[in-house]
Amino acid sequence: MLFLTACDDNPTGVGVDVGDDPLQGGEPVTVSLTPTSLNVERRAPVTGAVAGNLPERFFAGRVDDPLVGTTEAQGFLNLFQPIEELSGSLYNDPLTDVSLRLAPISVYGDTTSTVTMALYDMPAPWDGAGARSDTTLAEGEQILTFELDPTDEETLVPLPRTWINENEPVLRDTTGGGEAFLDAFAGFRIAPASGNAAIGFNRNDTSLRVATSTDTTNFNGRVSLTTLERTPSDALPDDRALVQGGFANALTFTYDFDAPPLDTLRGTPVNRAEFVLPVDTTLWADSTPDGFARPTPDSYSFTGTSTDGDQTVTLSSNLTPFNEGLRFTGDTPVRIFEEGFLRESAFSEFVITPNATESGTSNEISLDVALFHRLPIDPTASDTEGPRATVTVTPY
């Protein structure tokens, strides 16, 4: 019966206007809703991890960015002892060379000049797993300084003979299946000495190259950590919000569905919703010196904090920016506003964090920078360029 009655229907507008109370309504209306609040939240992200976990990246260097301010990164690294390879010549013969191999994978800052880094011993073993960017570790003695060209794919830093002689027994001590090495060797700290760039390295591609006259082996990166400090720039206008991975790394905003104008839409069904978070590309370009690299995030994570504050829900893990900023549309924004209009808002706050450039995951770290628009100072102003949600509803 259903089939028979459905196959031949040809409904038109005939009958819509019949009577003094004709069929009407259903016209969608598009409204621009400015967030109730928008802030940049400084967070100290997890920048330390052991092999097999993210982040794999660590940074070292100092950058004086005319837009962002001064950023200083210090990288910490400890190594695996390749026990099975420590045999024969490597175990018995004198070490002829020990070099730290560094492979830059990203640059933030001046790409036209070399930077000088200082390499330090770590005085004691440290636990980098889960450590955050504001971690403070004990300082060791400086081993040497070295120059690094940010554009080089690989840099070998030969360690001095005194360091080799001092550490040769430790490097070869396989007692306890490597336990002795773990207890005695604490790794390195790489700190900026001069220059205007912060270099990113991948822990997995970083190693200590140990050689005898007949053989060579690598002590690969086992654990890494980045600590960060920043001095903001006075050049940043009040109406712009700077989001940078590793520092002010979250753009947070809220919508109060119980306050105007959102409360006027209570009970209204939603056809479409889009979050629009514009970025300032003009000031960005004007504040970028020649030869200065300032990476921007390839993608962002969009999360919501549940109303009861207990849960953080990932609404989009890979939000790709357009030229003018971030746009987030689809089923999820519709559900967010529908929930707020029809029942109770499921989220008390929305958070946008940049994903790392390399792996596209929010667990990686970066120093990428984005310059978002803040809310208009006059809350009643119709700012079509500002952060907003464009919501199409069908009033009844």
Added chain:
Amino acid sequence: MHFARTLLIGLLLTLGGVLPVWGQDAGDGSIYSRFGIGELQTPSSAQAQALGGHGVALRSLNYTNLSNPALWSDQVLTRVALGARFRTVESEGGQTEGTSRLTAGNFDGVQFSFPLLRQKLGVAFGFVPVSQSNFRSRVQRTASSSPFDDETLDYQVEFLGRGGLQKITGGFGYRFNDLISVGASLDYLFGTIETQRRTSFTRPNFQETVVTNGVRLDALSATLGTHLTIGDLLRSDDNLMVGAAVTLPASLSGTRTRTIGESLDRDTVSTASGGALDMPLTTRLGIAYVPSSALTLTVNGSYAPWSQAESSMTDDDVSFAFPVGGTETLADQWTLSSGVEWRPAGDDSFESFLARTAYRLGVSYEQLYVSPNTTTTLNAVEARLGISLPTSVSGTRIDLTTHVGRQGTTSQNLVQDLYYGVSARVTIGERWFQERRLR
């Protein structure tokens, strides 16, 4: 006999599946079903329907006519009837060019009846549609605002009517003598009538929104009927029968709700309860003349002063009124119908199949009970052609009826419907509750 019993049991089992989906009739129909409580149905019998109307005077041993409880006294067999119907409506007029063609199909009621005292006292029950709302209109529009800077936003709005009222009825008919019988039934009316508005888009990332204004109604009513039979009036063995029935006024208490979303995922955004729509008394009168067992002639009429109906559900606290447009859109309803049935074999069950088949013709005229613009009276004229096929099981017949009609007008911004369709009904009769006799 065994076949009939099997078929009967099968039908009863089918009822279990039919009843729950009764309110889910498929398809669409006239825009006039948007007004009042929907398009009114005429629950009677397959025979009466084919003869154009309710047939309150039509005595029959083969059918149980729900329009007049007095007729339930004439039962010999336990009887079950089950039917379905299809109807296509082609509408034109109003401010929209073109023609709308919509098709609907729905179950047409279930009846169960049996004699307590053969041709003296009978009981009947029925579950039948009282009204149906199933309009559908679709328009394409362009929004006055768009989320896109340089592009307009086109959308489609579809308006749909769904649901209707059903009735569970049960009662008895008692025959005092060959001349007169009376009957009464208690009727429980209930159902939900919904008007849906669906706004949809062809663009990606736009979701369809569905807003539904619904009213859930129920009422208790009663029908009283009487029937008079005068035999040997003009010739030997002829019968002149007069029947009358009144359905008492009923107060349909209603709860109005506005919901957003679809089926199980609906959100109620407003509710108003405590209102009522007072339905008027409905009077039905009919005359049937049976000059011989082969021929039956009927004339029927009915009247219901719907213009006097009152509703307390027209306030605007939930932004929609019931009935649509208020009670000003209701008008007095009356019908006039006539029909003729010819069954060549008469009561002779040994004649050929074609001779035992009944051939029916009926016409009707109705002044509709709705007047959407409050000033124009709407009429409907309809013709019906039907046959009633005998089966190898005595007392069991299959009735097929086609109908074609026209209602409404294209003037005054109204629409005219041309409708046609077919209905089918199976009526099964079997002797139950027989006294065991020694041979």
